[in-house]
Amino acid sequence: MKSPSFTAASLADKIRTQRGALGLTQAALASSVGVSRKFIVDLESGKETVALGLVLKVLETLGFEEPGLRLIRDRGAEIARDFQQTLHAQDYEYALRLVSEYCAESIEQGHPLLDKSPALEDAQYQVTLAALTQWIANKTRTPIPQWAADITRPAEPVFLLEKLYPVGEKMKEVIRAETPRELQELNVWIRERSLGTT
Structure with missing residues (x-):
């Protein structure tokens, strides 16, 4: 039976x-x-x-x-896997696209989709995703996931574009002027319009 x-x-x-x-x-x-x-x-x-x-x-x-x-599908785990695979392949152009997609999709869902640390080997992307997660949480008025709140600010500024090509000081000034506060606080520099949400 x-x-x-x-x-x-x-x-x-x-x-x-x-x-x-x-x-x-x-x-x-x-x-x-x-x-x-x-x-x-x-x-x-x-x-x-x-x-x-x-x-x-x-x-x-x-x-x-x-x-x-x-x-229900764990979209955050899928996003973390996408970043891990993309960064392992050193496809930084696609990784920048994933940053924009993560932000846009999280804003659309009304909360940060990375509720757990993506555990990336690339420290610059790890801190960038933590900063973006904080920004998304503030934008959606939801709690900041603990892993993102606990991230340590790097001593060196993070300009992800530099993984693709050199960024001049004038361009860095423009990027700094248009970077959201949450990212600035973690020494991560990305223009808000590059996040796919405006």
């Missing part, structure tokens, strides 16, 4: 696993859903007496969608 696709225990395991993957505590998840922490504890332990409406709110908060509780 075939077992049902979902049992209270298997659903509890999926919820617990996804909460952990998102870095949420039981208390944080409970707060965002508007339930008690005890409700989350009962749900994650497979207790079958919890209210279905509240279970659905928990699932929605964790990013599950119908049918079959598929996880």
Whole structure:
């Protein structure tokens, strides 16, 4: 006899696993859903007496969608992979295009899509994406992801264009004048109009 696709225990395991993957505590998840922490504890332990409406709110908060509780596509992970592959290939022209696409898509979605560090080997792009993530968060009035808030300002200014060709001092002055505050604070210099959002 075939077992049902979902049992209270298997659903509890999926919820617990996804909460952990998102870095949420039981208390944080409970707060965002508007339930008690005890409700989350009962749900994650497979207790079958919890209210279905509240279970659905928990699932929605964790990013599950119908049918079959598929996880909503993690666009941030896809963006991080795109940057990793592009920078590994040293395709800096395409990497600049990805910067613009990341900004535009995040603004359209209403929050920074890189909620986790992309863990790039290229330190200039790592700090640039952190600065852009801060800029997007401020522009969309959403919290700054912790990885971006914790980034260290580099001593040397970051001009990504210099990975393609030399940038003269006059052009650097123009770029500096048109760089958003969040980027300036991290010593990253990109004109706002180059971010694909204006």
